[in-house]
Amino acid sequence: MSASHGTAASPFKQPRAVWAVAFACVISFMGIGLVDPILPALAEDLHASPSQVSLLFSSYLIVTAVAMLIVGWFSSRFGAKRTLVIGLAVIVVFAALAGTSGSIDGIVGFRAGWGLGNALFIATSLAVIVASASGGFGGAIILYETALGLGIAVGPLLGGELGEISWRGPFFGVAVLMAIALVATLAFVPALPRPERRSSPLDPLKALRHRGLLTMGIMALLYNWGFFTMLGYAPYPMELDAHQLGLVFTGWGLLVAAFSVFFAPRLQARYGTAPVLYANLLGLGIVLAVIAAGVGTPAVVIVAVILSGAFIGINNTLTTQAVMLVSPVERPVASSAYGFLRFIGGGLAPYVAGKLADATDLSVPFYLGAATFLLAIPVLASGHRLLRAAETDTGEGEPLTPVLTPVGAAPRGGTRPVIVVVGGHDGAAATVDTAARFAQDTGSPLEIVHVQQTAVVEEQAVDTETADQARAAVTAHLDRLAALDIPVTGQILSSVGDHAAAGRVLARHAAEVGARAIAVGRSPRGPLAQFADGSLTTALTHAADCTVVLVDPEHTPRPLTSATLSELRAEAH
Structure with a gap:
């Protein structure tokens, strides 16, 4: 029996504070894709090898990983708005400095500072949007997902267009757009209450003593190893200019956003988290093996990279969900511990891939990346009982949800x-x-x-x-x-x-x-x-x-x- 049905509130009717942070989220999600189209140009103009250029990813992600251990403590001590503002300011400064740099070493160093700002921002942005939203959190989540999709999809396109002008363009573009977001955040986001309990920088490391969280974290480390191997090295065998690379990674980004937001929950509901992740990791392993085998054929690499977006979108959503399902600690602590491990994997992969490519040939890093995807499957299987128990509420293992x-x-x-x-x-x-x-x-x-x-x-x-x-x-x-x-x-x-x-x-x-x-x-x-x-x-x-x-x-x-x-x-x- 149904009563009359009114019109649901639009998710886009939100306070200016929500829009300010959502705009910053778009620019933040652009971050990696914005840089990808200019990697070959950086190598050519600065007379650097692909392994040297890959350190842009390593410095950024390793600093982000280490910073994830302290962002919870920092936010609980200084408040979410101040943490957000500091993170945005750090990104503005170091993105601009990267644009002014004249050497690959300088850009790598400035990207490390950018990673610190990124960690401060991503750890608090969703919480600030939810806290500032009107009419319930549902609309705020939709707006956050919209910002995510726009950032992932538009980032490579904008990076390609700016990169056609100069490899410095994407760095200055991020600095300008984040500066606008910083001003809007200062003007419109109100001060938010601090948590009653201040967390410790050691809390995320202590949380890794829990088997479920550690298992999912290691699985995420291996997944991100393969992911960032592809992201850091796939542009080179494509043999495309910055504009064309931007279009390729825009297609990739559209699939990431669509499968993350729309398809991952439906696959999970039908088949369960673990089975979908098993199939997804296997699919990613096959895709990266195809790139490795076809590294001398640009068309093969292009198609495989675009298709990988579907698998990556599913994995990003369900891996985080798996972490939260099995984790018996507070959400911010679990997110920090998980972020530490996954970003470590993403940061080490480009560095190791560069060393392997220099010592052998370009196919070897991709074969290693494919192997890490496949190795993640038995790691996930070792925690299958915990994850299945959490989904079915059987009362086994760690504290469960729902x-x-x-x-x-x-x-x-x-x-x-x-x-x-x-x-x-x-x-x-x-x-x-x-x-x-x-x-x-x-x-x-x-x-x-x-x-x-x-x-x-x-x-x-x-x-x-x-x-x-x-x-x-x-x-x-x-x-x-x-x-x-x-x-x-x-x-x-x-x-x-x-x-x-x-x-x-x-x-x-x-x-x-x-x-x-x-x-x-x-x-x-x-x-x-x-x-x-x-x-x-x-x-x-x-x-x-x-x-x-x-x-x-x-x-x-x-x-x-x-x-x-x-x-x-x-x-x-």
Whole structure:
């Protein structure tokens, strides 16, 4: 039974603070792709070998990796906005210095400084966008994903166009655009509260003692080794100019963005995280082996690089999600530990590839990269049980997610409840109140399930609300309904991953408690977000054995038909 359906709030109707950070995200995501089209030009103009030019990646990524260990401590001490501003300022300065440099060694050094700024920025950007968003986090996540897609796709194109003028163009282009983003961030982003607990620089390293996090981190290290081998060395055998290279990597970037945002969640929902990652890593290994075997044929390399974007987009999303699924530590700490290992792999790969290419030939680094993709498969398999347990909530291994946590009195057995599912948005109270009247009409107890979601976008993961905020929201519902003459209980569903996965968990829970019906409000996220990461309501409707009642949280619901009420009352007796 569905109530009237209003129009979901547009994800693009956001405060200026969100737009300021989103613009900076576009430029940040351009970072690597912007430089790729000018690699051959750098080698020619500065009389450097490909192995020397590859150090642009190594210095940038290794410094980013080490900095990931301290960004959590830095942000907890100085605040998210200040961390963001410092990161942007560092990028502006070192990107400009790289553009003025006259030697490859100078550019490599300045790229290291750029990596420090990048670490400070990426560790806080998603959290700042979510905290500054209006009308719930869903629109902010869509905006962040849009910025990601634009940056990845447009970066190589802009780099190719500016690189046609001069290899210095992309560096100065980043400096100018980031300076604009810096001014906008200073002007529009408000000061945000600091975390109650200050983290330690040692927390990420201590977190790696947990087997699940270490296993996924090593897998990510091997994956990024192969990835950055391709990114750092594939431009040379293509034998293209900067403009043409920009077009090739734009095609690659479009596939990365599309498969990361739209296809990865759907493949995961159908086949599970581990099976998709196994197939994906195998596919990447084959692609890199094809590049190695066809390194003397530019067309083979071009097609293989573009196609690799699909695999890379899937891997980027699901690897981060796998880390968050098995990690028993706080999200920022897990992200820092994971980032440290993955960026180390990405930083070492171009350096080693250069040494191998100088000592042998250009195909050998690609064969090694293919081998690292394949080696990541047994590493992932060693943590398969933990990952599978986390997805299916079997109670094995590390603390799992999704997890239902009672708030107040635990639900009592014996009477079939009506379950109402809500999130942290403005329409939650209306949905709960409607479900309460429905429970009264059917003589059922009411169980409120508040979904606390962890958003995962590329390598970033952020809790959309704290545990205290989720608990306070459920408590407010319980207090408001205390005067009703029906038993009311509350629970929090902590979920990592797509919304469809949460819907399936709720359907399983409803079956376990013998729920008479499930009431759920219309999603405020809109059709684009639901297409990207799945619809909780759709998954719930397909998987649930009981009646699912849809109500609109933004409008006064229509009353249930007498036929539906009669059916549910008959079930109660």
